[in-house]
Every structure is written in structure tokens, then in C-alpha cells.
Amino acid sequence: MAGLTKKVTSADVARAAGVSKWTVIRAFDPAAPIAEMTRTKVLAAAAQLDYRPNLLARSLATQRTHLVAILVDDFENPYKLPTLAHLTAALQREGMLGILININDSFDHFAAITDARSRQVDAIVLFGTVFRPEIVARAGSTPCFVLARESTIPGVTSVYTDPVPAMRALGEHLHGRGVRRPAFLRGPRTQSTALGRCREFVSFWAEQGVQVPVINAGVYDRESAAEAVHRWLPTVPGVPGCDALACENDILALGALDALRYRLGLRVPQDIAVVGFDDIDLAAAPSFDLTTYRQPFRDMVEALVQMLTGKRPAETLRLTGDLVLRGSS
Amino acid sequence: MAGLTKKVTSADVARAAGVSKWTVIRAFDPAAPIAEMTRTKVLAAAAQLDYRPNLLARSLATQRTHLVAILVDDFENPYKLPTLAHLTAALQREGMLGILININDSFDHFAAITDARSRQVDAIVLFGTVFRPEIVARAGSTPCFVLARESTIPGVTSVYTDPVPAMRALGEHLHGRGVRRPAFLRGPRTQSTALGRCREFVSFWAEQGVQVPVINAGVYDRESAAEAVHRWLPTVPGVPGCDALACENDILALGALDALRYRLGLRVPQDIAVVGFDDIDLAAAPSFDLTTYRQPFRDMVEALVQMLTGKRPAETLRLTGDLVLRGSS
């Protein structure tokens, strides 16, 4: 019955309770000066009519929507699902909700940011997406944050895992295991520069006097990784042509692992070691048992949400994660 | 500069162009009667000031937000990420955006639906979540859809994969391979009833005169599945105690597969066959090579979005998927 009738507004409740609509509003504001008896009367009438304040109208008046745009351009990497879970949960704890925006060929950053701003979102979160400075400029006065990626743009705060200690930890681990001819497998070139993992890994080995070949998978995708490794390894002198494969993230590593074992007939870790980055759930599966570097996703999200609620100053944060040693290395 | 100044409204553009704010609005409406010269002048002024209509104000006036609430309560199952990608893309093609709402212990269906309605969303999508009739009643006049789950509630439209032909196909496949003592591994009991996979699998084998034992993993989680299988199988007479394991979804199947191979030392498929449901990306990995039943996620999403835009009558749809034969059976 209640569902079929027109929407209930504060004026309706006011009429039912015999007060003005402003008094109704006050009844819902714990800090407002209002007689206890009146409040009780109003709340009873509101409950009776199933009144809910219209947040659209409130947002228009207060200039705050408690809405955050979350821009994602790559739904291939499994770590994004649990991280989205953390992010939405953290936002909800703060009374906010996230609008999930899919950046793709027909809806680019430009369109997404324009749309988000028209909707008056309180903030924009670029979650693991590629971006260019001029794109962020479109955000105008809307605060812009980058999650899980380095931001080289001044004024754009980012929270991500510091690649320097991470790649050093992975490098030292491999070096300690006797690795001397490692290769690096990365995804799209543009994104890689924003991650710095390749750069740091290569730089670590340069210190050891080793030049690391870099393989391009082109996309962050298990199958593409498998193909890239399958094509590349046989072209390198030696059997196998390298003794370790460091991958930009776990999903590439899983593809690589499968290609090494099932297409190239190699034993991991005996013939070649494999390490990834992220520590996604499947990395722990005995079938893969992948050595990787765990990103502190939960902490990253918590820090980001504190920044966008203003509970913490907005400044770029580089967090460190943990080396997770498993059987693949 | 533009970012630091106050928000630009139609009145500002009107002032700049020397017209009234209503004329500004008309300039942006292709169907409005307006002199071409005026329109040009207004659009120029708008571009100059970087004016964007405030969709909040528009929504308040038109009573349409073009916002859809997407309720998710389980972020464990990897199929949800690509499906979210499809869903957001499809919504965006229709000029809508999705608010991703995380249902959990501190923010339940009740709170989520109340909040979503206060925000005046055009529709609510329950994406693979458990729900009770009284919860949906809270949606009031806001249309409610269930994606990837059966809805037993009258008036609530759902789009899901028909478990009848699906489990029959899996059952017949296993039967044809000589399986005679299969078991079924499922997740939480409450959700299972809304999926019907267990029911239909058991019923298929009943027709063959076989009673299927049902194992509870408790949660849709790889590790829980592995533990459940590891605990259960040794308690059953015979080595192994069953000759096939059908799992409610792929993520359970991957956990089961690992437990069988690495904890119980069994060979798959020689000693025991394993089949899943969903066809997630990792099911195709050579390490698992899992036989499964592919859900037509893309079609499901497309149909759902057409329903919520009104391009198609809202009625429960049971789609069929495809049996995907691989090496695990």
C-alpha cells in the first residue's frame, strides 16, 4: 500500500503531526532545539507514514552528496574485487556510497569525470587506472585521488605500494636463491610506467651487474601472459633462456607459470622460478603456490578514505607490503 | 582558475549571454524552440564558462536520477568482477550509473535499500545476493531486480541461469563418463536454495537411482571448499569415497581440485572427476582445466538492463548456458 502511494515528504509528515515542515526536519536533527514532546509526536507520524528524507534535495541544498566516483578501467585483475569490497565498506562506514564507473572505449576518463562532476560527487577515485594530467584537470574543484597507482601529477594525491622496497625484496630473494639471469614480464607499457615495478626491478639487477630483459604481455590478462612467455622464451639462448621470471602482477604470473609448465614443459621452481605481485587469493592455491609481494590493500583503502573524509591530510602515501614466500621460487 | 571559482550555473551563463536562464536551458535541449543565433551565443558563453548542468537539481525536478543501486554481498566469487564490468558498461550506454553497495554485517539489505531509496535511485539490482521477501518489501515503489539468482518472490523480476538444463547437462556428461557415485559440494545453505543447482543435480541422479551426498563448504571460498573436501572424503567408505565431485560454482571447484590432488593425493580425472559452474577465467588455466557450465553473464546483464530501462517487459528470465568440457572430468 505504502509503495503505491506518492512519495512522502516532510510536508506530509508536518500535516499529519500538526506542525510545520521545518519542525519535522528538526525532529530528525539531534542537535536542533525542539521540545521533546513535539519530537516524539513528529517521529511517530513519520514512522506511521514511512517517511524518509529525500537525499537528493538535501544534497542540492547542502552542496554535499556523500557520493564518490570510483573509476576503473581494467576489470581483469582479480585483486580489484576484494579491494572494491574494502573500498565500498570503508565508504559506507563514513556514510558515503561509491558510484562504480567503467572506463572503456566508449566511455573514457573525460566523459566519466564530466559526468561525475555533473552529478556533484564529493570526490573522484581513480582506482588502478591509467590517466593523463589533462584528464585530471577536468576534475576542476572536485578532489581527485589515485588508488594503487603512482601519481606523477602535482596536486593529485595517491596511495600505493612503494615499488622500491618491494622489488628490492623480490630481487634479493631471487638473488639469494642463486638466480642470475632473471627476466621481467609486464603488461601495457603506459601503465607500467605508473607502477614503477619494472623500473625498480631492472635497477636492482643493474646493481648486481645484470641486465634484465623485459617481456611485454600487452594486457593484464592471464592468457596474454602465457602467450608472451611461450613466444619469448624459446628465442633466448640457453635452456631455459632465463632462470627466473618476475611478473608485474599475479595474474600475469599465473599465466606465465602455466605456459612454462604446460606449454614449454619446464619445472617450476627447479628449472625456472616465478614471482608475482599482489598476492591474490589464487596465488596461494597449491596448484600455483606463487611467491609474491602482498600489497596492503586494506590499509591503502583505509588511508584513502580517511583522506577523502578530511580526517587525515591529503598527501601521497607510499606503503610497504610483505614478501610472501611460496613454492614457485 | 575555473576550478577555484564557484560553481557555474545556468544563471551565470544567462548573464554572460544576455538572456534568461530558461533560454540557457533551451539551448541545451535539441528539441526546444530557440533561434539558432541565440543558441550559438548561449553555447559559446557556456563553453567559455565551462558550464555543466547540475544533474542533482535536474533529478530533483524530473524525479529521475538515472542511478541504479547494485547490491552485492559476496565479493569472493571472481565471476562478479567481469560481470560488474558488463553491468556498469551496459548501464552507462543507457546514460545511467551504478552505485555499488556492499552488503555486510554492518550494512545489511535493510539499510542498503533504505539508503538507496532515500537517494532516489531509479532501480535496485540485487546482484547474486541472498534476500528475504520482507527485505524487498522495503523497496516500496522502487523497482527491484535480482541478477544471477532465482527470485521466489512474486513481483520481483529475476534473470538467472536455468539450473534444470544446466545440472542435467553436467549430470549426463558425468553419467556418460561412467560416474556412478557423485557427490555435490555447495556453499552456504541459504543461498543454495536460491540457486537450485544442488536440487537439480540431486534430482537428476535420483532418476538414475543414485542418492547424492551433499557436502557443505559453508562459504563460497576456495579455502573453505578445500577443507570441506579434505574433511569429508576420508569419512566415506571406498577409495576414493566417490567418483565425481560436482561443485556449486567454480571457486569451490578450484578449492576442491587442489584438496583432492595436493592433500588427498588423488588424480583428477582418473581417480575422481570434478566439475564446476560459472566458467570463470581461471577454470580454463591448464593447472585446473576444469569442466564447467558457462553462465551467459553478458546476455543476462543485457536483458536486465533492457528491463530496467523499460525497453523490454520486466519478467523473470531463465537463460541457458553451455557445458564447457575440459580435462577435469
Added chain:
DNA sequence: ACAGCCTATGCTACCGGTTGCACAAGGATG
């Protein structure tokens, strides 16, 4: 020259809240 019509523009009222001010009622104070 004037009715009749059409086009382009302005205006009022409204969507459902918020904000700050005005003011009435009642109690404390001198």
C-alpha cells in the same frame, strides 16, 4: 489595417530539502 498565427523568450510555480532570522510563550530575575 487588422485579425490570425507562429516563433522565440520570459516568467511563475515547483521538486524537497537547508539555513538563518523573526517572534511568541514561558520562566527567571530585579
Added chain:
DNA sequence: CATCCTTGTGCAACCGGTAGCATAGGCTGT
């Protein structure tokens, strides 16, 4: 008993659009 203060309530104005009516002014037809 007048004054001051406190508390509680009503109200106008506003947030930035939309919808539909009113009307000015140009053009056509007779």
C-alpha cells in the same frame, strides 16, 4: 510587575534545475 533571557516554532529565501503558460513581435492573408 516590567525586563531579560531562553526555548521552541514558523517563515522567507535559497540550492539549480524543469514544466508549462503568457506574451512580445514578426509575418501572412484579406
